[in-house]
Amino acid sequence: MTSFNEICNKEIVDILANITYKQFIEIIKTTEWGFETEDVSMEENYEQQYYIIKTYCNEIKKNNYSLKVSYQESPKQIGGRVYAKNGIQNIWGIFRGAICHEKYYDFDMRQAHHQILF
Numbered sequence: 001m002t003s004f005n006e007i008c009n010k011e012i013v014d015i016l017a018n019i020t021y022k023q024f025i026e027i028i029k030t031t032e033w034g035f036e037t038e039d040v041s042m043e044e045n046y047e048q049q050y051y052i053i054k055t056y057c058n059e060i061k062k063n064n065y066s067l068k069v070s071y072q073e074s075p076k077q078i079g080g081r082v083y084a085k086n087g088i089q090n091i092w093g094i095f096r097g098a099i100c101h102e103k104y105y106d107f108d109m110r111q112a113h114h115q116i117l118f
Helices: 010-017 022-030 040-062 093-099 112-117
Strands: 004-006 066-073 083-084
Touching: 004 010, 010 040, 010 093, 022 040, 040 093
Parallel strands: none
Antiparallel strands: 004 066, 066 083
């Protein structure tokens, strides 16, 4: 198991820690991601993500805007991607980018294992 210190943009975390569900829905309506907020089947996903964001922001706020997060390999795929239990990784990209604005860069790799081997 590996741990990393996650740091964030204080101003954004303060805003998101106090955001209402209605405000959250308004934000995702106006993003370039084109969320279908009228789609009732997605309501559970929106509520879950709202809860994850609020929990993360309040937790990192309590810890002086820095949070030690443990990452571990999936038990199904040894040597592959690592997963955070309660880290920034679990937050949608639009919010993750805002929370960590100017604090990190997000690199995505497709089929990295195959690319590295060949």
